Amino acid sequence: MVDLKVEIAPGLVLKNPVMTASGTFGYGREYAPYFDISRLGAIITKGLSRQPKIGNSGVRITETACGMLNAIGLENIGVERFLSDELPILQKMNATVIVNVFGNNQDDYANLAAKLDGVAGIAALEINISCPNVKAGGIQFGIDPQAAAKLVAAVRKKTSLPLITKLSPNVSDIVVIAKAVEEAGSDCISLINTLIGMAIDLERKCPILGNVTGGLSGPAIKPVALRMVYQVAQAVSIPIIGIGGIANARDALEFLLAGATAIEVGTANFINPQTSIEIVEGIEQYLDAQGYSKVTDFIASLELN
Amino acid sequence: MYLFNSEIVNKEKLTQNIFRLRIKAANDFCRVATPGKFVMLGSDDSLFDPLLRRPFGICRWGTDWFEVIIKIVGKGSSQLSKLEKGASVAVHGPLGNGYPINKPENEQNTLILVAGGMGIASIASYLFAAFDRKQPLIGTFLLYGAANYSELILLNELTDADAFGLQLQTITDDGSCGRQGLVTQLLSHELQNNPQSQVFACGPEPMLKSVQKVLQKNECDGFLSLENRMACGFGVCLGCVQSMINEDDETSVKTAKVCTQGPVFPAQQVIF
Ligand SMILES: Cc1cc2nc3c(=O)[nH]c(=O)nc-3n(C[C@H](O)[C@H](O)[C@H](O)COP(=O)(O)OP(=O)(O)OC[C@H]3O[C@@H](n4cnc5c(N)ncnc54)[C@H](O)[C@@H]3O)c2cc1C
Ligand SMILES: Cc1cc2nc3c(=O)[nH]c(=O)nc-3n(C[C@H](O)[C@H](O)[C@H](O)COP(=O)(O)O)c2cc1C
Numbered sequence: 001m002v003d004l005k006v007e008i009a010p011g012l013v014l015k016n017p018v019m020t021a022s023g024t025f026g027y028g029r030e031y032a033p034y035f036d037i038s039r040l041g042a043i044i045t046k047g048l049s050r051q052p053k054i055g056n057s058g059v060r061i062t063e064t065a066c067g068m069l070n071a072i073g074l075e076n077i078g079v080e081r082f083l084s085d086e087l088p089i090l091q092k093m094n095a096t097v098i099v100n101v102f103g104n105n106q107d108d109y110a111n112l113a114a115k116l117d118g119v120a121g122i123a124a125l126e127i128n129i130s131c132p133n134v135k136a137g138g139i140q141f142g143i144d145p146q147a148a149a150k151l152v153a154a155v156r157k158k159t160s161l162p163l164i165t166k167l168s169p170n171v172s173d174i175v176v177i178a179k180a181v182e183e184a185g186s187d188c189i190s191l192i193n194t195l196i197g198m199a200i201d202l203e204r205k206c207p208i209l210g211n212v213t214g215g216l217s218g219p220a221i222k223p224v225a226l227r228m229v230y231q232v233a234q235a236v237s238i239p240i241i242g243i244g245g246i247a248n249a250r251d252a253l254e255f256l257l258a259g260a261t262a263i264e265v266g267t268a269n270f271i272n273p274q275t276s277i278e279i280v281e282g283i284e285q286y287l288d289a290q291g292y293s294k295v296t297d298f299i300a301s302l303e304l305n
Numbered sequence: 306m307y308l309f310n311s312e313i314v315n316k317e318k319l320t321q322n323i324f325r326l327r328i329k330a331a332n333d334f335c336r337v338a339t340p341g342k343f344v345m346l347g348s349d350d351s352l353f354d355p356l357l358r359r360p361f362g363i364c365r366w367g368t369d370w371f372e373v374i375i376k377i378v379g380k381g382s383s384q385l386s387k388l389e390k391g392a393s394v395a396v397h398g399p400l401g402n403g404y405p406i407n408k409p410e411n412e413q414n415t416l417i418l419v420a421g422g423m424g425i426a427s428i429a430s431y432l433f434a435a436f437d438r439k440q441p442l443i444g445t446f447l448l449y450g451a452a453n454y455s456e457l458i459l460l461n462e463l464t465d466a467d468a469f470g471l472q473l474q475t476i477t478d479d480g481s482c483g484r485q486g487l488v489t490q491l492l493s494h495e496l497q498n499n500p501q502s503q504v505f506a507c508g509p510e511p512m513l514k515s516v517q518k519v520l521q522k523n524e525c526d527g528f529l530s531l532e533n534r535m536a537c538g539f540g541v542c543l544g545c546v547q548s549m550i551n552e553d554d555e556t557s558v559k560t561a562k563v564c565t566q567g568p569v570f571p572a573q574q575v576i577f
């Protein structure tokens with residue numbers, strides 16, 4: 001049987017390359033009725049902030065061709081309640097837990113990193129840098145290489161946990177951002193977050209989402225994600241986690257070929273809660289059938305014609 | 306909760322754009338179905354378009370089947386409408402809390418069911434469950450409103466022998482069946498006659514809003530079944546949330562997931 005273990009950061013070896021994307025897996029336990037979540041490489045929590053956040057009002061989701069737009073507004077229970085109410089349950093389930101965090105400014109991120117540092121049961125930190133940088137006039141940390149690097153360096157100082165930086169695709173050159181966060185000390189890069197999009201209700205002549213715009217996810221964004229993973233893989237030497245439209249094992253394998261060491265399954269979890277575990281099984285079957293002894297031989301083995 | 310691919314064992318056209326599917330299901334699924342719960346349904350071969358499954362109320366069930374009634378309004382419902390007997394569907398359910406079906410403590414209390422448009426599919430699940438248990442419906446009112454006569458579905462089934470004791474009143478926007486007007490007018494009237502009633506309501510949001518107002522005016526408790534848009538149906542996307550009054554702290558607002566904490570909520574808690 002093929003060895004599915006992958007190392008996504010120094011010392012952080014996952015039992016397989018399949019994780020679940022932040023915001024699509026709740027706090028993890030919601031999936032326990034459907035399969036044993038400890039069988040996944042890791043689960044990644046809904047994005048957490050220092051204080052609980054109530055999220056956006058109005059319509060929050062709408063489907064588009066082969067995808068969906070969401071404007072949840074990062075609703076979450078806050079880091080304190082996660083630590084007291086949710087993490088112990090995940091530990092009992094033996095799940096490998098990666099915590100996704102976000103903030104409004106550098107202090108928020110640094111504070112969250114410090115708070116989670118050394119907490120038992122947390123395998124790594126994923127920082128979502130697609131949030132507005134209030135100090136820099138509301139622009140995202142994730143679209144400015146300098147701001148992104150400063151943020152990563154600040155978080156790096158506050159945590160000994162493996163650090164994953166999650167990149168926004170809403171930039172003109174994602175490679176520049178990837179290099180900047182690598183340099184600033186990120187152990188790993190995950191990409192992509194959602195692409196900003198919009199949907200209009202022609203009958204009512206108004207935007208469908210309460211927030212006007214929202215994040216596009218699902219199979220519709222897979223080609224963009226795959227291209228970005230491929231480009232970033234050429235440019236950095238730290239491991240990459242591929243995200244975007246992955247709905248089955250074939251999709252996941254394509255991301256591995258393009259240079260991702262691991263992948264995250266997002267929107268597809270909504271359609272079938274067992275998608276992620278089916279992808280673990282599908283990858284294993286494929287690699288076994290192809291005669292691979294370890295998945296690492298397959299990763300980044302794309303042949304250019 | 307169960308997750309399975311199943312077979313359509315019967316399909317019946319109720320109107321030009323409303324149809325009923327009977328879908329095979331395991332005994333275990335049927336045992337945990339209760340009125341007001343729902344399923345997420347999808348076609349096996351949608352090839353991601355539509356992408357997400359769609360929520361539909363479990364309208365009736367037996368030992369090895371359940372039924373849904375679907376109105377064609379868009380991509381998902383229209384694709385389901387193309388499936389014929391024998392075709393395969395993907396099912397996830399039963400989901401949600403359902404109506405509180407413990408009998409009112411005071412046997413004399415009346416139960417008023419209020420259905421607007423397709424809200425009848427959810428409300429009828431209570432009635433069909435009563436029929437199937439041979440439970441008499443004395444003291445139960447069904448106030449049923451729709452745009453016009455042809456949109457009033459299930460009338461035959463809701464007036465036949467099974468429905469012994471049920472008092473049915475219809476109302477339509479255009480007066481083509483029953484009175485002309487809105488179903489909340491019927492509710493106001495009934496609550497004056499029976500102030501101690503329990504009320505269950507399902508329908509479009511504007512209707513539920515006015516049901517809430519009527520209940521408030523009459524100082525009457527009731528339950529509303531909401532139909533917010535859903536992506537997952539099992540509490541992980543936060544797409545379906547509804548603002549609710551925070552009982553712990555009346556000055557603040559909280560959100561509730563309609564899919565797992567609902568779809569049925571005490572009327573006075575919902576903030577529209
Ligand atoms: C718990 C629950 C139970 C339901 N039970 C039933 C049922 O028994 N029978 C039934 O026919 N329908 C029921 N619905 C509604 C049904 O889920 C939607 O009609 C269906 O998802 C529409 O999908 P579609 O792809 O056909 O339409 P879409 O293409 O998604 O949308 C078509 C149009 O409807 C609007 N729309 C879509 N969803 C909603 C919504 N939730 N609220 C308001 N507007 C919306 C869209 O903006 C668009 O204008 C229920 C919904 C919920 C949440
Ligand atoms: C409903 C929803 C909520 C999300 N919430 C978060 C979040 O809180 N933090 C985050 O970093 N990404 C969030 N994402 C982005 C996903 O983690 C993922 O990057 C994106 O959806 C692309 O992957 P997919 O196409 O497989 O869904 C969310 C996505 C969706 C659909």
Ligand code: FES
Pocket residue numbers: 534535536537538539540541542543544545546562563564565
């Ligand atoms: S539909 Fe996803 S949380 Fe309710």
